[in-house]
Amino acid sequence: MQPFHPIPVSVLTGFLGSGKTTLLNRILKDPELRDTAVIINEFGDVGIDHLLVEQSSDGVIELSDGCLCCTVRGELVDTLADLIDRLQTGRIKSLSRVVIETTGLADPAPVLHAIMAHPVLMQNFRLDGVITAVDAVNGESTLDHHEEAVKQVAVADRIVLTKTDLVDPASREFALFTARLMQLNPGAPQISSHDEDAIAAKLFDCGLYDPSTKTADVARWLRDEAYHHRHDHVHDVNRHDARIQAFTLTHDAPIDPQALEMFIDLLRSSQGEQLLRMKGIVAVADRPEQPLVIHGVQSVFHPQVRLPAWPDDDRRTRLVLITRDLDESYVSRLFHAFTGVPQVDTPDRQALEGNPLAIPGYKS
Known part of the structure; x- marks a missing residue:
């Protein structure tokens, strides 16, 4: 049997009516997505009738292009484990990628948790990225x-x-809408589904560490320059957007690995619900020439992976966070408390060094 490398998993999400079905149809036709398994909730939700060949077994349908399509039977974990069993027993000849389509009302976090936290799935799958479809016509509402x-x-x-194709790309309304999306998530590229170029190449391989190649496109994955140089736009305070923000923490010197662990443990245990996503690359003091890749969703963090070398000349620690109802200053103070650079006034320094929970803004 040939060497097995973790299979990349992409999560396709988007609200009701956002066009996930049309997008899924289009990417399934791309030759780059051969040997892909698509996991959906109900076959009836996705218009792929023209691609169906036969139902090879309970819950699994083979498509005419060689891909597979299967429903979530019970738990997502069971469905993914079944795919691995089919691959290992030869019932599936090859499997190069998995795309999971969530329901329109779904919070994608539980799906990400399943991939990142289950001990068996972590051995066989790696999270490639989250793709969100947004309706350019009704997205603002x-x-x-x-x-x-x-x-x-x-x-x-x-x-x-x-x-x-149904909106005026030069209109002020569309400009405000795309600016709002950038404010919500400055690091995510905005891609038109009507681009003539092969869209699959723009949606997959998001740059996270790939064990099969031992490389990571950190610049593309983190896009930390977008977080540093984002433009602040004033929105209605009654909008949900006011509760969500994205920011980057950086540190020039290598960090003690125990201090890093304590920072992450305290942040996820006390603020897990507010920590929508966290990803980054960290220089650690024990082996500063081999940085760690950090990736978490709420309180669940993927096991840290050590790169064989820095992928570029920037050797700073860079942590990108997307949070909800979590004060950036609190996270920054907590981070610098553990890394030895407290960002507080002198009267608070002694309390901070003795008890990081004394940081102003801490919520138990």
Whole structure:
């Protein structure tokens, strides 16, 4: 049997009516997505009748292009484990990628948790990224009225603007809408679903560490320059957007690995619900020439992976966070408390060094 490398998993999400079905149809036709398994909730939700060949077994349908399509039977974990069993027993010849389509009302976090936290799945799968479809016609109203839609945008690695052929791209309304998306998630590229170029190449391989190649496109994955240079836009305070923000923590010197662990443990245990997403690359003191890749969703963090070398000349620690109802200054103070650079006034320094929970803004 040939060497097995973790299979990349992409999560396709987006609110009701955002165009996930049309987008899924289009990417399934791309030759780059051969040997892909698509996991959906109900076959009836996805218009792929023209691609169906036969139902090879309970819950699994083979498509004419060689891909597979299966429903979530019980738990997502069971469905993914069944795919691995089929691959290992030869019932599936090859499997190069998995795409999971969530329901329109779904919070994508539980899906990410399943991939990142289950001990068996972690051995066989790696999270490639979150793709969020956003309706260019009704997206503004959807964001105003549905917090789930806001979270779907906030955690995305790629934002796909659908129905752009029905709007005026030069209009002020569209400019404000795309600016709002950028404010919610400055690091995610906004891609039109009507781009003539092969769209699959823009949606997948988001840059996270790939064990099969031992490389990581950190610049593309973190896009920390977008977080540093984002433009602040004033929005209605009654909108959900006001509760979500994105920011970057940086540190020049290598960090003690125990201090890093304590910082992450305290942040996820005390603020897990507010920590929508966190990803980064960290220089650690024990082996500063081999940085760690950090990736978390709420209180669940993927096991840290050590790169064989820095992928570029920037050797700073860079942590990108997307949070909800969590003060950036609190996170920054906590981080610098553990890394030895407290960012507080002198009267608070002694209390901070003795008890990081004394940081102003801490919520138990």
